[in-house]
Amino acid sequence: MxxxxxxxxxxxxxxxxxxxxxxxxxxxVQAVQPDEMLADPALESRARALSKGLRCLVCRNENIDDSDAQLARDLRILLRERLVAGDTDAEAVAFLVDRYGEYVLLNPPATGANLLLWVAGPAMLLAGVGIAFASFRRRSAVSGDTLDEAERARLAEILKE
Structure with missing residues (x-):
């Protein structure tokens, strides 16, 4: 045993x-393949830093550095080509945003139409809190002393038993 x-x-x-x-x-695991990496370590470091803020259009909430999708690979290569061509970080990102829209940014700026999305969450939370508060106040007002004399007498009689 x-x-x-x-x-x-x-x-x-x-x-x-x-x-x-x-x-x-x-x-x-990083999805960046050795054939995508730049020979210049400074440019590669810039590309990696920028890639962390760019969304894979296939995987949704994954940056292009972590995605194995072919489109993410294409975006990584395109970003590196722009950096090699002499673009600044802002110019390289702006190129991708012009080409694919603000959706390519993992953290889009809180301006224009995106402002509505940034404000919607907190606004819905405040609206929910307001509705709950109003509901509790209404319930407490209704549950106040609304019994007439006959009902009070009957309730006292029931409670004595």
Missing amino acids: SGAGTRGRVTLGLQAAAVALGLLVAAP
């Missing part, structure tokens, strides 16, 4: 070790 228990503990220990090893191996 004790041999079976020991084997069970050993198996459980091996499973735990396998899970721990899997978690260590499953570290975040």
Whole structure:
């Protein structure tokens, strides 16, 4: 009986070790391929920094540096081409925004039509709080002392029982 228990503990220990090893191996992986990287470390560093703020148009809420999608690869290459051509960071990002729209930005500026999206969340929260407050006030006003004398007498009689 004790041999079976020991084997069970050993198996459980091996499973735990396998899970721990899997978690260590499953570290975040960059999708940038070696053939995309620039030879100049300064330009590559700029490209990586800019890539973190650009959205993969296929994967939605993933930056192009982390995405394996072909379109993300194309965006990474296009960004690097613009930097090699001499664009500043702002010019390179502006080129991509002109070409793909503000949706390509993971954190679009709070201006124009985007201002509505930035304000909508807090506005809905405040509206919900206001509705809840009004509902609680109305409920407390209704639940006040609205019993007539006969109802009070009947309630007192019920409570005595």
